[in-house]
Amino acid sequence: xxxxxxxxxxxxxxxxxxxxxxxxxxxxxxxxxxxxxxxxxxxxxxxxxxxxxxxxxxxxxxxxxxxxxxxxxxxxxxxxxxxxxxxxxxxxxxxxxxxxxxxxxxxxxxxxxxxxxxxxxxxxxxxxxxxxxxxxxxxxxxxxxxxxxxxxxxxxxxxxxxxxxxxxxxxxxxxxxxxxxxxxxxxxxxxxxxxxxxxxxxxxxxxxxxxxxxxxxxxxxxxxxxxxxxxxxxxxxxxxxxxxxxxxxxxxxxxxxxxxxxxxxxxxxxxxxxxxxxxxxxxxxxxxxxxxxxxxxxxxxxxxxxxxx
Amino acid sequence: xxxxxxxxxxxxxxxxxxxxxxxxxxxxxxxxxxxxxxxxxxxxxxxxxxxxxxxxxxxxxxxxxxxxxxxxxxxxxxxxxxxxxxxxxxxxxxxxxxxxxxxxxxxxxxxxxxxxxxxxxxxxxxxxxxxxxxxxxxxxxxxxxxxxxxxxxxxxxxxxxxxxxxxxxxxxxxxxxxxxxxxxxxxxxxxxxxxxxxxxxxxxxxxxxxxxxxxxxxxxxxxxxxxxxxxxxxxxxxxxxxxxxxxxxxxxxxxxxxxxxxxxxxxxxxxxxxxxxxxxxxxxxxxx
Numbered sequence: 001x002x003x004x005x006x007x008x009x010x011x012x013x014x015x016x017x018x019x020x021x022x023x024x025x026x027x028x029x030x031x032x033x034x035x036x037x038x039x040x041x042x043x044x045x046x047x048x049x050x051x052x053x054x055x056x057x058x059x060x061x062x063x064x065x066x067x068x069x070x071x072x073x074x075x076x077x078x079x080x081x082x083x084x085x086x087x088x089x090x091x092x093x094x095x096x097x098x099x100x101x102x103x104x105x106x107x108x109x110x111x112x113x114x115x116x117x118x119x120x121x122x123x124x125x126x127x128x129x130x131x132x133x134x135x136x137x138x139x140x141x142x143x144x145x146x147x148x149x150x151x152x153x154x155x156x157x158x159x160x161x162x163x164x165x166x167x168x169x170x171x172x173x174x175x176x177x178x179x180x181x182x183x184x185x186x187x188x189x190x191x192x193x194x195x196x197x198x199x200x201x202x203x204x205x206x207x208x209x210x211x212x213x214x215x216x217x218x219x220x221x222x223x224x225x226x227x228x229x230x231x232x233x234x235x236x237x238x239x240x241x242x243x244x245x246x247x248x249x250x251x252x253x254x255x256x257x258x259x260x261x262x263x264x265x266x267x268x269x270x271x272x273x274x275x276x277x278x279x280x281x282x283x284x285x286x287x288x289x290x291x292x293x294x295x296x297x298x299x300x301x302x303x304x305x306x307x308x309x
Numbered sequence: 310x311x312x313x314x315x316x317x318x319x320x321x322x323x324x325x326x327x328x329x330x331x332x333x334x335x336x337x338x339x340x341x342x343x344x345x346x347x348x349x350x351x352x353x354x355x356x357x358x359x360x361x362x363x364x365x366x367x368x369x370x371x372x373x374x375x376x377x378x379x380x381x382x383x384x385x386x387x388x389x390x391x392x393x394x395x396x397x398x399x400x401x402x403x404x405x406x407x408x409x410x411x412x413x414x415x416x417x418x419x420x421x422x423x424x425x426x427x428x429x430x431x432x433x434x435x436x437x438x439x440x441x442x443x444x445x446x447x448x449x450x451x452x453x454x455x456x457x458x459x460x461x462x463x464x465x466x467x468x469x470x471x472x473x474x475x476x477x478x479x480x481x482x483x484x485x486x487x488x489x490x491x492x493x494x495x496x497x498x499x500x501x502x503x504x505x506x507x508x509x510x511x512x513x514x515x516x517x518x519x520x521x522x523x524x525x526x527x528x529x530x531x532x533x534x535x536x537x538x539x540x541x542x543x544x545x546x547x548x549x550x551x552x553x554x555x556x557x558x559x560x561x562x563x564x565x566x567x568x569x570x571x572x573x574x575x576x577x578x579x580x581x582x583x584x585x586x587x588x589x590x591x592x593x594x595x596x597x
Contacts, residue, residue, distance in 0.1 A: 028500040029421040033429060036414045039470050044436040047447030054446060107343065110336050117341075123583060124344030127351060130575040132529040134547035135568035139350045142357075142561055148366050149561065151353065183347070188590060195591035244440060247531045251551055268442050268532075275446055276536055288443040295440055 051292075054285035061279045072286035082287070084262050085270045092178060092242040092266060100182045100189060100238055101231070107186075108193035109223075122191075129187035137251030140180045141167065167252060170263035177264055181248045185241060189234055196230030197223070229306065236302040240295055244268055267291050351572065358566040365562050379566035389567065391542060392549035399464050399534075399545060400527040406469040407523045408516055414470070415478025416504050420490065430479075436472045445536055452537055463537045464545065468527060474519050477592075481515035482508060518589030521582065525575065546571050 016024070055072055059065035076082045111122060128136070144166035147153050153163040166176045200223065208218045224231075246268040250257050257273065258265025267287065275284035352370060359375040360367070367373065383389050418430050448467055449458075457463035485508055493503045509516070534545040544552065550567050579586055 025421055025500065026423040029417050029423045029426075032413050032417040032421075032500075032504075036410055036433075036470055036475075037429070039410075040433055040436060043448075043467060043469075044439065044444070045432075047444045047451070048439050050447040050450070051443045107340065111340055113333075114337055114340060116337060119583065121340055121344050122587065123579075124341075124348050126587065127348055127576065127579065130525065130572075130579050131351070132531075132547050132550070132568075132571050132575075134529075134531055134550045135354075135571040136350060138550070138564045138568050139354045142565070143350065143353075151368055154368055183350070186347070191587055191590045244442065247547075250531075250535075254551060271442055272532075272536070275449070281446055281450075285446050288440075288446065292440055292443050296438060299438060 051285050051288055054282055055289045057282045057285075059281045059285075061281060065282065068282070072283050075283065076286060076290070081262060082270070085258075085265050085267055088174060088263070088265055089243060089245075089267045091174060092181070092245050093239055095175070096178050096182055096242045097235060097238045100185060101234060103182070104186050104189035104234075105193055105231075108190045108197060109219075111190065112194050112197045122194075125190050126187035128184050131184065133184060133247035134251050136184065137180065137248055140176075141252055144176055168260060170260050173253070173260060173264045177248055177252050180252065181242070181245055184248070185238065189238065192230060192234055193227075196227050199230075200226045232302055232305055236298060239298050243291070243294060243298070246272070351576075354565050354569050354572070357562055358569040360562055362560070362562055379562050380570070383563060383566045383570065388541060388549065389553070389570065392544050392546045393570070395461070395543065396528055396546040399461060400524045402461075403465050403468045403527045404520050404523040406465075407471060407474050408520055410470045411474030411519060412478045412482075412509060412512070412516065413504065414475045415480075416482045416508055418475070419479045419482035420485070420487070420508070433472050433475055437476075441467070441532065445533060448533070449536060458537055459539050459543050461543070464534050464543070467533060468523075468530075471523070474523065477519055478512070478515060481512040485511050514588075515592070517585060518592050521578075521586055521589050528575065 019027075054065065056067055056069060057065035058068045058071070107125060111118070111125070114121065142149065143151050145153070146165075147157060147163055150163075150166075152166070156163055165172060167173050204222050204226070205218060208222055213221065245266045249264050249266055249269055250272075253259050253264060258269045268291070271284050271287045271291065274280050274287060356370050356372055357365060358379055359377070360372045361374070361376055361378060364373060414433070418426060444467065452458045452463045457466065489507055489511070490503055493507045498506070529547060530545070531547045531551075534548045535551070538544055538548060541549075541552075550571055553564075553567055
């Protein structure tokens, strides 16, 4: 054991010389993990427990936090704004996820077979993924403006169609924002679908063709079943994305975040306002616990679906 | 065109090329049109940033009299350059920290055998379940207590390590053969040097994927920087853009110029590293 005496993590050379190589490696391992463990405990685990604790208090930055039991949760249950926001959040999820997945799958399916200028076309679809939501939200707001400025309404006017209020209407604002969110995430989903399609061995397709299966049958019986892990991953990834939507909504409705009349406000924006506009930290913490629970259920569903494979 | 599109070396396509050709041309055309629609917002953003205030209502894509005046005006403001600098500095520091610590932890969990390894791994992995939104209130409290509000460190500290990066690096280090590490050990190198000099160079593709993602994620990050910054000087580019635009209310050409300036760096990086980035997304998506 004499060749191990170049700089060790501990100073005591005598002890360091006497322990086995295996023990030295264990010491090294914990030395490597020391700073990260402090980080994960201090910046991840402790704040998590603190968030749960705060959700049972009335902390508002001014007075010290006082335990008030389930009062925050009871208040949420009876808060019409919370339920409106809850409905909005699920509207983003239930409309956004299937549309973005179907569109990205169709594009990936065909793009995968295209050879001519493949990289260029792929780049066109992928570029929006690299943009900053805060920047692109302004471009989309400009698109949605009324006639003299807004491109979409000018386009409609050219065809003699009535102009639409988009972001100014309580009915159209949410779908208008959702289009932006789908647009921004589509490139990522296409790339992941293409990676999944590539991972299916060519021999499966060749065998199917020999058996005389048509394109549609191959898609239904081979491609889609073998793509299931990719699809499940994207469903969960996209669902979590829509459940946590914030950047697009906040930046497209800056004058009245979540408006008009709360019609676009998602849960995260409500949390932001409860915590950092009203400084109602305890109530906001309770709202984050609800968000956590929803996300946990979605993740557990993924595990369950993949287990039943 | 159609001849180039058929996959080389696939006899079944050559056999019914006559049937497939028109369909393939149509598919290509539709995909191309879809792609153009995808980049239309970007095209209009750049186009408008090159128009003078008087031309904004002219909705043609190619500006009649392109001018760089807006860029000069936005950049000479100073604030914008400051936000640009802040974003770059923060994204860079967080990326370096992630490359160092995520790799170190990933390597330790992949290549060392010790009691509690599995527990540490599960503990780190479990933090993936905790949404940032739940942590921001405690983080804000912590920042207020330690005086981190309105500081670079305050913006950076939550992202210095990530479970995702650790998991990604662990997966890659597992495929590094132990023989190399043993040989280095016999040569008398210490464990830190073995990791840094021997193991790290063997996972460069994973490191670059991690670096690109971390940088991009922090460059576009909005939620936490919005919460933890109060003064204009400390805004990151996205937070600045958000406020910049409110203030200049409806000067669309200026807003588009700001948006374009925030977008140009990522587009340039993408154009240079396209293959790398796409492969990185695939790797990360499949491993994660």
